[in-house]
Amino acid sequence: MNTKSIWLKGLQSLLTSSVPQCLICGKHRQASSQLPSICVNCAAAIPWIVSPRCLKCGRHVGCPDCNRGGETSPIICNRSAVAYNSVMREMLGQYKYRGNERYSALLGLMLDRAYLILKEEREKEQRVQRSSPHSTISSFFQNKRAASGILWQADLLVPVPVSDSQLEERGFNQAERLADVVSQRRGIPQLPLLVRKHHTGKQSFKGRAERLADMKHAFAASPAMIELFPNWLGAMKPMDRPLQIIIIDDIYTTGSTLRACAEVIQQMTEAYRYDVEIYSLTWARS
Ligand SMILES: [Zn+2]
Ligand SMILES: [Zn+2]
Incomplete structure (x- = not known):
């Protein structure tokens, strides 16, 4: 040379x-x-996904599931950061199955963008309701809040739990790591309210009906939260609105996981006589 x-x-x-x-x-x-x-x-x-086609589940393409109707959901709406294509599948594979934890900050940042979109949408809706001459009693509190200039903010993030065997295999709960990023950036607390009772197997190999049946009893209130959750509720400032909770997961496929989690959260908050509005936020929407 x-x-x-x-x-x-x-x-x-x-x-x-x-x-x-x-x-x-x-x-x-x-x-x-x-x-x-x-x-x-x-x-x-x-x-x-900047402006979802389905306002209910946040899907970027036409949505037969939400149009089917009949299925009541305790979730007000879902928003996802990205559409799940082959590039995103590879990314999630690196993170979730190959355990490359360096991806958690990246995917978390992407999820944070979806949080900001949800927040912006809710604030826009508050402004519309404020200017509407036909206010209903249910929108009274929201109007009051909008008038006082308080912006929309989630009170709590709840990650979808993984089972003990999944945790052992993977070494971390991917949803919890993603929620950590949003929690730190937005100053919203995170509580692992739920546990996964049994491992439901690889969801992608199952049909819709099978998944729904599987999910029904998959989640429960975490025994560790029996004291912690009421303490946290008690420490909240008095609010003139329902609690706003966001469930966090990596991917939304049929939504059955998120709905099952939401049902348990709803029971938990109702047990302490709190009204709750539940939303969900996922990194990807398939
Ligand atoms: Zn939909
Ligand atoms: Zn590159």
Whole structure:
């Protein structure tokens, strides 16, 4: 190697070391400003759901499940950060099944964007209700709050729990890690209110009816929360509105997991005579 090529090699390594390595493609490229752990190219390939087609479940395409009707849900609405395509499947695989924990900050940041979209939507609705001449009694409290200029904010984040065997296998609860990011960024507390009673098997191999039946009894109030939850409720400032709780998960497929969790949370809050509004937020929507 002559002096010139040594010099060029040195310069090249200096340049690549100053440009961060992308977590997804592994290349040294300019980092995305919104998601600093990945490059601009990988960030551009993210299928963000900015305005969902189905306002109920947050799906980006037409939604036969919600249109079917009949199925009552304790969840007001779901919002997801991205559409679950093959690129996102690979990303989730790295995180959830290959245990690459460096993805939790990235996916958490992406989830945070969905939180901001939900928050913005709720605030917009408050403004619409305030300006509506046909206010109902149920919107009275919301009007009062909107008039006082208080913006919409969730009171609590609840991650969907994993079973003990899943936790042992994976070493972490992916939903809890994602909720951590939103919790820290937005200053919203997180409580693991629920436990998963039995492992329901790989959901993706099951049909819709089978999944729904499976989920019915899959979740329960966590024994560790029997004292903690009423203490937390008691420490809340008096509110002129229902509690606003968001359930967090990595992916929304049929919504049966989230609905089953919401039912338990509803029972828990009603047991202490609190009204509750339950929302859900997932990283991806299939
Ligand atoms: Zn990249
Ligand atoms: Zn829908």
